[in-house]
Amino acid sequence: MTTSPPAAIIYYSKTTNGFYNSLVNATMPSDAVVITTETYNALLAAQSSGQVIQADGNGNPIAVTPTPLAPTPAQQAASAIAAGVVITSTGTSTVNGNYACDATTQTKLVGTIVYIGLKGSFPGGGATMAWFDMSDTPHIFPNVTVFEAFAEAICTYIAAVQEWALAGGIGTIPSNAVTIP
Secondary structure, eight states, X not given: OOOOOOOOOEEEXXXXXXXXXXXXXXXXXXXXXXXXXXXXXXXXXXXXTTOEEEEOTTSOEEXXXXXXXXXXXXXXXXXXXHTOEEEEESSOGGGOEEEOOSHHHHHHHHHHHHHHHHHSSOGGGOSSEEEEOTTSOEEEEOSHHHHHHHHHXXXXXXXXXXXXXXXXXXXXXXXXXXXXX
């Protein structure tokens, strides 16, 4: 007569948040509770789909959706920069708008400022220059002085947000509302 090997009994311990098998583990924590093989398999399947295993109020294992982690200062800074900067001009209301601060815009902005620095005028030699805001609305900059104030405001905002993130996100993230002359 052939005998079957003994069936494993699965245990869960709240204190270790671990599983134990009676055929493998000779000793177990004092708070270990017996669970079914079906429960064990269901918990492992839930864990592989992103849930975490923890004990309920009675010490039995349950699968729960983890609480999302708070965004890091670097992630918050990236989101703030992606939201753009809201420029309000006290002297030239036609430039008021929410402007992009992404890497492409920064490159274009620096190129324009370098050109102005070299030539003293807008690229192409025009007396005015259009710049699109985040909603693709063009805003006319009437002269290089207003554009330089605009460019400085955007660069200062980006630098302030990056400094905030590098300092560990202490305090309030800088406001994206900026006033220029």
